[in-house]
Amino acid sequence: MPTVLETIDLDKHFGGIIAANKVSLRVEKGARHALIGPNGAGKTTVINLLTGVLRPTSGRILLDGQNITQLEPHQRVRLGIARTFQINQLFADLTPIETLGLAVSERLGSGSDWWRLVGTKSGVTDETVSLLERFGLADVMDERTAVLPYGKQRLLEIALAFACKPRVLLLDEPAAGVPEAERHEILATIEALPADVTVLLIEHDMDIVFTFADRISVLVNGELFVEGAPDDVARDPRVKAVYLGEALDG
Amino acid sequence: MTHPLANQDITQGTAQSGAPSASQASSSVSSQVSARLAARARWSVFEIVFWLVVIASIFLLPNRHLILAEIAILGLFALSLDLILGYAGIISLGQAAFFGVGAYAAGLLAKYEIVTEPVLALLLAGVLATAVGFVTSFLVLRGSDLTRLMVTLGVALVLREIANKFSDITGGADGLQGVTIKPVLGLFRFDLYGHTAYCYTLAVLFLLFLLARRIVNSPFGLSLLSIKGNPLRASAIGIAVNWRLVAIYTVSAGYAGIAGALLTQTTAFASLDVLSFDRSADVLLVLIIGGTGYLYGGLIGAVLFKFMQDWLANITPQYWQFWIGLLLVIIVLVGRDRLTGWTMPVRRMIEKRWSAATPKGS
Numbered sequence: 001m002p003t004v005l006e007t008i009d010l011d012k013h014f015g016g017i018i019a020a021n022k023v024s025l026r027v028e029k030g031a032r033h034a035l036i037g038p039n040g041a042g043k044t045t046v047i048n049l050l051t052g053v054l055r056p057t058s059g060r061i062l063l064d065g066q067n068i069t070q071l072e073p074h075q076r077v078r079l080g081i082a083r084t085f086q087i088n089q090l091f092a093d094l095t096p097i098e099t100l101g102l103a104v105s106e107r108l109g110s111g112s113d114w115w116r117l118v119g120t121k122s123g124v125t126d127e128t129v130s131l132l133e134r135f136g137l138a139d140v141m142d143e144r145t146a147v148l149p150y151g152k153q154r155l156l157e158i159a160l161a162f163a164c165k166p167r168v169l170l171l172d173e174p175a176a177g178v179p180e181a182e183r184h185e186i187l188a189t190i191e192a193l194p195a196d197v198t199v200l201l202i203e204h205d206m207d208i209v210f211t212f213a214d215r216i217s218v219l220v221n222g223e224l225f226v227e228g229a230p231d232d233v234a235r236d237p238r239v240k241a242v243y244l245g246e247a248l249d250g
Numbered sequence: 251m252t253h254p255l256a257n258q259d260i261t262q263g264t265a266q267s268g269a270p271s272a273s274q275a276s277s278s279v280s281s282q283v284s285a286r287l288a289a290r291a292r293w294s295v296f297e298i299v300f301w302l303v304v305i306a307s308i309f310l311l312p313n314r315h316l317i318l319a320e321i322a323i324l325g326l327f328a329l330s331l332d333l334i335l336g337y338a339g340i341i342s343l344g345q346a347a348f349f350g351v352g353a354y355a356a357g358l359l360a361k362y363e364i365v366t367e368p369v370l371a372l373l374l375a376g377v378l379a380t381a382v383g384f385v386t387s388f389l390v391l392r393g394s395d396l397t398r399l400m401v402t403l404g405v406a407l408v409l410r411e412i413a414n415k416f417s418d419i420t421g422g423a424d425g426l427q428g429v430t431i432k433p434v435l436g437l438f439r440f441d442l443y444g445h446t447a448y449c450y451t452l453a454v455l456f457l458l459f460l461l462a463r464r465i466v467n468s469p470f471g472l473s474l475l476s477i478k479g480n481p482l483r484a485s486a487i488g489i490a491v492n493w494r495l496v497a498i499y500t501v502s503a504g505y506a507g508i509a510g511a512l513l514t515q516t517t518a519f520a521s522l523d524v525l526s527f528d529r530s531a532d533v534l535l536v537l538i539i540g541g542t543g544y545l546y547g548g549l550i551g552a553v554l555f556k557f558m559q560d561w562l563a564n565i566t567p568q569y570w571q572f573w574i575g576l577l578l579v580i581i582v583l584v585g586r587d588r589l590t591g592w593t594m595p596v597r598r599m600i601e602k603r604w605s606a607a608t609p610k611g612s
Contacts, residue, residue, distance in 0.1 A: 078488050083486060093479055094479065105472075107488060112469070112497075118288060118472050119288035124287075125280055129280045160483075160487060161486075161487075164487055
């Protein structure tokens with residue numbers, strides 16, 4: 001399988017703190033790749049480096065072989081990297097229709113049209129409808145995002161990233177904070193993502209990781225510790241020692 | 251790559267898969283969605299009534315045209331601030347910078363008979379203010395509300411001192427004397443009673459209002475709201491946040507410049523006062539009184555502000571600002587987290603179209 005996203009010796013220092021240390025990660029095309037690690041291991045830092053929210057101290061990031069290390073976040077989105085956030089980052093005063101319509105129209109290149117009224121481009125409308133239905137948001141499409149139930153907001157969070165038609169979708173703890181009863185809907189949604197979208201998942205919940213992932217990287221103290229197929233990772237004694245021991249046996 | 255879970259596709263029957271029953275359902279959803287997306291742009295009864303009242307004021311208050319023109323100019327100025335504050339979340343204490351550039355530009359164009367036709371001169375003044383807005387827009391991109399307040403304040407102070415320094419051109423503290431404004435379009439002469447001034451100002455205000463309404467209800471306008479709400483996420487869906495902010499700040503400067511030019515043209519005078527801090531502070535006050543983010547706030551605020559100023563100045567000539575200050579404190583307290591909370595009833599009226607004009611989605 002060809003590599004779609006690759007980091008080479010990625011370093012990120014915050015003052016004296018090393019948040020990412022020589023991280024060389026390869027994500028294969030179409031993979032369901034999970035990035036796990038204990039709290040403070042630097043998982044979200046890696047996501048922020050990949051999406052351009054943070055600039056690395058040194059190292060490179062390649063998307064399909066193209067060096068994107070110096071690109072702005074919005075430029076990376078246009079090249080096909082989209083992300084969700086661990087804590088919802090939504091537009092509280094907009095409705096799901098407007099939120100998704102906005103993302104779709106940005107992707108189709110008409111986001112800066114100032115002479116045309118919103119809702120007059122059928123391509124945008126059609127795609128917005130299909131997103132609302134795919135992510136189970138049609139029933140709340142006209143509510144302000146701020147008043148949506150948390151589970152729906154979580155779905156909108158994923159839908160919004162998906163609306164960017166990413167080649168690589170970075171999911172930062174998609175089920176974080178979602179009550180047990182609503183979890184399955186999030187999981188089903190993630191599992192139903194098209195196979196050609198590469199997914200890099202950050203997750204704490206080991207059940208989710210082992211149901212979903214076909215490849216797992218373990219990050220500890222900003223360093224890639226172990227990488228391999230789920231079974232190998234689960235069996236690896238070093239991983240058990242630092243991380244899985246407590247999660248699996250406890 | 252085999253992926254056991256990829257087979258469990260729960261999205262069969264979405265619009266993309268095109269199953270017959272689903273696509274029927276989606277076509278009704280589709281029309282609802284496009285109606286909802288367009289809903290913000292629909293004219294409400296309140297808006298139509300508002301503009302009818304404005305037009306009626308021309309005929310019903312012929313003796314008040316001078317002050318009404320002043321109000322309309324203040325309203326346009328506040329509208330310029332609403333474009334950045336209400337839609338993009340950029341707070342400014344220096345909007346007078348652009349107002350002043352427009353005011354002096356119009357004055358100089360007329361005084362030295364460079365461009366004597368007022369409409370053309372108005373456009374040129376607007377272009378000049380737009381250019382100044384574009385150049386200074388890069389200063390407000392970074393930083394918090396506080397740094398933006400300081401930067402915009404600073405820009406306005408700098409421009410005021412430049413105008414003061416070059417007194418042989420601007421007239422300095424004495425103001426720009428000897429400005430004569432030719433008839434509008436060569437037809438309508440400015441008169442002592444402000445009839446031409448008011449009609450001219452209203453026409454400009456209405457056209458610029460329509461343009462602003464178009465802009466804020468466009469995909470571009472929606473993207474501004476998203477940036478105001480969450481710039482981090484806006485950039486994470488591919489929006490070039492900085493360029494959008496540059497664009498609206500530049501447009502806003504043009505609006506302010508045209509308002510300033512209107513003041514010069516209708517009064518045949520410009521002074522350092524057009525660049526003063528007081529003017530920037532007043533326009534912010536006007537917008538807060540009227541409420542941000544629905545375009546009418548600046549216009550309604552201008553009416554309230556001028557009448558209050560007039561009325562309070564009659565009762566307590568020396569202390570009217572005390573009452574304005576008290577009102578401001580009350581507005582902020584009542585509005586709590588949102589400065590414009592107290593205008594919600596008016597805004598609801600404007601947004602009534604949501605339920606009235608389109609069938610409510612189930």
